[in-house]
Amino acid sequence: MQGIVPDSIRYRVDKARPFEAFTELFVASGGKDSLGDLLTMREMARMGIVDAQEYRDCFTAFARNPGGASPSAWGPLWGAITAEAFARWFSAFNVRTDSALSETALSETTCV
Numbered sequence: 001m002q003g004i005v006p007d008s009i010r011y012r013v014d015k016a017r018p019f020e021a022f023t024e025l026f027v028a029s030g031g032k033d034s035l036g037d038l039l040t041m042r043e044m045a046r047m048g049i050v051d052a053q054e055y056r057d058c059f060t061a062f063a064r065n066p067g068g069a070s071p072s073a074w075g076p077l078w079g080a081i082t083a084e085a086f087a088r089w090f091s092a093f094n095v096r097t098d099s100a101l102s103e104t105a106l107s108e109t110t111c112v
Contacts, residue, residue: 019074023066026074032063035081043087050080
């Protein structure tokens with residue numbers, strides 16, 4: 001990984017606990033604004049997995065002082081963000097797939 005990953009990351013002694021690194025990444029990438037619309041938890045709320053307002057309240061409290069938060073605070077927040085991103089991708093994929101299948105089915109039925 002030499003030359004690919006910065007030495008400050010490669011030689012960290014706390015790699016088994018990535019929350020400090022997530023916090024540093026969060027701050028370095030622009031904080032709350034860098035995550036944009038993912039924080040709405042639109043898809044996760046639609047599926048009934050996350051209470052969107054409760055999540056935003058928790059995230060806002062974390063974002064006010066990410067360095068002062070408990071290291072374990074980032075874990076559930078990050079998990080929900082990645083799940084939201086996946087849910088959006090999967091939802092968009094299904095829409096594209098369903099549309100393609102519908103067009104195929106339609107063309108097959110009209111070409112008798």
